Amino acid sequence: MGRQLTIAILAITAVALLHSTAAQQTHLVGDKFGWLVPPGGAYAYEAWAETQTFAVGDILEFNFTTGEQDVARVTKEAFESCNISNTNATVETTGPVYFKLETVGQYFFIGTKDKRCELGQKLAINVTANPGPNPSPSVPAPAPTPRGPVTYTVGDKLGWIVPGSGYAYATWAYGKTFIVGDTLVFNFVNDTQDVAVVTKSAYENCTTNNTTAVYTKSPVSILLNTSGEHFFTSTYYRHCVLGQKLAINVTARSTATSPSGSVAPSSPTTSTGGPGSAPAPFSSAPSKIGSGHFTFVLISMAAFFFY
Ligand SMILES: *[C@@H]1O[C@H](CO)[C@@H](O)[C@H](O)[C@H]1NC(C)=O
Numbered sequence: 001m002g003r004q005l006t007i008a009i010l011a012i013t014a015v016a017l018l019h020s021t022a023a024q025q026t027h028l029v030g031d032k033f034g035w036l037v038p039p040g041g042a043y044a045y046e047a048w049a050e051t052q053t054f055a056v057g058d059i060l061e062f063n064f065t066t067g068e069q070d071v072a073r074v075t076k077e078a079f080e081s082c083n084i085s086n087t088n089a090t091v092e093t094t095g096p097v098y099f100k101l102e103t104v105g106q107y108f109f110i111g112t113k114d115k116r117c118e119l120g121q122k123l124a125i126n127v128t129a130n131p132g133p134n135p136s137p138s139v140p141a142p143a144p145t146p147r148g149p150v151t152y153t154v155g156d157k158l159g160w161i162v163p164g165s166g167y168a169y170a171t172w173a174y175g176k177t178f179i180v181g182d183t184l185v186f187n188f189v190n191d192t193q194d195v196a197v198v199t200k201s202a203y204e205n206c207t208t209n210n211t212t213a214v215y216t217k218s219p220v221s222i223l224l225n226t227s228g229e230h231f232f233t234s235t236y237y238r239h240c241v242l243g244q245k246l247a248i249n250v251t252a253r254s255t256a257t258s259p260s261g262s263v264a265p266s267s268p269t270t271s272t273g274g275p276g277s278a279p280a281p282f283s284s285a286p287s288k289i290g291s292g293h294f295t296f297v298l299i300s301m302a303a304f305f306f307y
């Protein structure tokens with residue numbers, strides 16, 4: 001009797017603990033860009049996953065347009081081969097899909113349409129039992145670590161091309177922090193592309209006859225030497241309309257965090273786009289704190305409209 005009571009109390013306590021500590025979190029896969037073929041390949045979702053902590057009870061939200069994408073939880077083998085033949089994977093075709101993480105362990109998801117998985121629409125995560133200390137949303141974002149100038153390769157491995165989607169470069173830029181002194185490098189095949197520095201109006205309307213500067217020889221390195229919005233497109237026919245356009249916000253280098261001489265902008269880092277390289281394609285570390293803390297917000301809607 002006494003033993004049963006103890007067990008009952010333990011059970012109640014356990015349930016209460018679960019309720020109080022396991023604040024169930026919904027992870028929006030790819031943040032606001034959702035579930036699609038990311039520019040540059042699978043590392044995009046790898047990098048996104050690195051910014052998250054997945055715990056039992058959490059929910060993955062795959063946000064996509066029904067008919068354009070789908071998602072299936074698959075085996076590790078199917079994840080690696082991008083082949084779901086001879087598996088019993090259930091393909092969810094109606095977006096958004098909410099997937100509850102019921103158990104500890106590894107989970108694998110892919111898009112099954114066309115070559116989407118091969119092109120990088122794939123996500124592998126590890127789900128843990130303990131959520132750990134839950135960062136309260138009211139905790140302010142940690143002060144950005146002072147960093148030296150960063151060289152960003154636009155589109156990473158994709159380079160500067162007419163991408164498969166109108167939001168490719170918006171996706172690439174999303175979550176990246178551009179600071180005065182950083183450099184953009186555009187890689188392309190000579191005589192097939194160019195880089196046009198344009199005004200906001202030219203960017204939005206994809207006009208090619210009023211450019212601030214045009215660079216034709218790859219690689220093009222552009223030092224971001226002023227703060228504010230910067231817009232890049234192409235003078236090639238319809239390239240801009242088809243998605244070859246990039247808008248970024250460049251912030252002034254903070255002087256408060258760099259007492260004279262102590263923050264040497266002497267060791268430029270290079271964004272290679274390889275796995276594990278910072279910054280993440282979708283979001284930098286404070287993604288859980290809310291998009292309001294991102295140091296910039298992108299204009300991607302124009303790209304959507306032209307898509
Ligand atoms: C899901 O995608 C749709 C269409 O792009 C967008 O309107 C909506 O805001 C997205 N939902 C979330 C939670 O981001």
Ligand SMILES: *[C@@H]1O[C@H](CO)[C@@H](O)[C@H](O)[C@H]1NC(C)=O
Nearest residue numbers: 078081082083084085086087
């Ligand atoms: C997928 O796997 C099945 C057998 O498991 C095989 O018959 C098929 O050829 C594979 N498809 C591709 C594209 O590799």
Ligand SMILES: *[C@@H]1O[C@H](CO)[C@@H](O)[C@H](O)[C@H]1NC(C)=O
Nearest residue numbers: 075078084085086087088089
């Ligand atoms: C598919 O499901 C059937 C019946 O549940 C099972 O016998 C079979 O082993 C499953 N196949 C795979 C590849 O999981």
Ligand SMILES: *[C@@H]1O[C@H](CO)[C@@H](O)[C@H](O)[C@H]1NC(C)=O
Nearest residue numbers: 049105106123124125126127
């Ligand atoms: C998950 O954990 C396993 C074992 O610790 C590890 O090998 C694997 O790389 C992890 N996967 C991810 C996506 O973090």
Ligand SMILES: *[C@@H]1O[C@H](CO)[C@@H](O)[C@H](O)[C@H]1NC(C)=O
Nearest residue numbers: 200201202203204205206207
């Ligand atoms: C370009 O688009 C903006 C709206 O985005 C509009 O106000 C402007 O008049 C357009 N300019 C030209 C030259 O078409």
Ligand SMILES: *[C@@H]1O[C@H](CO)[C@@H](O)[C@H](O)[C@H]1NC(C)=O
Nearest residue numbers: 198199201202207210211212
């Ligand atoms: C051309 O660009 C300049 C700024 O570079 C702007 O002042 C001017 O209005 C633009 N002309 C047209 C026709 O868009």
Ligand SMILES: *[C@@H]1O[C@H](CO)[C@@H](O)[C@H](O)[C@H]1NC(C)=O
Nearest residue numbers: 202205206207208209210211
């Ligand atoms: C650019 O071309 C558009 C029509 O294609 C025209 O309306 C506009 O005035 C031109 N702008 C300049 C600066 O020539």
Ligand SMILES: *[C@@H]1O[C@H](CO)[C@@H](O)[C@H](O)[C@H]1NC(C)=O
Nearest residue numbers: 188189190191216217218219
């Ligand atoms: C493009 O042309 C420039 C100048 O002719 C040359 O230095 C560069 O190597 C070329 N780049 C590529 C990718 O072919």
Ligand SMILES: *[C@@H]1O[C@H](CO)[C@@H](O)[C@H](O)[C@H]1NC(C)=O
Nearest residue numbers: 197213221222223224225226
């Ligand atoms: C900024 O860089 C551009 C080329 O990258 C250069 O033409 C311009 O003179 C620079 N402006 C300043 C203020 O250094």
Ligand SMILES: *[C@@H]1O[C@H](CO)[C@@H](O)[C@H](O)[C@H]1NC(C)=O
Nearest residue numbers: 229247248249296297298299
């Ligand atoms: C730059 O930041 C401003 C203010 O936050 C925002 O309105 C604008 O859309 C941003 N532009 C780009 C290109 O991200």
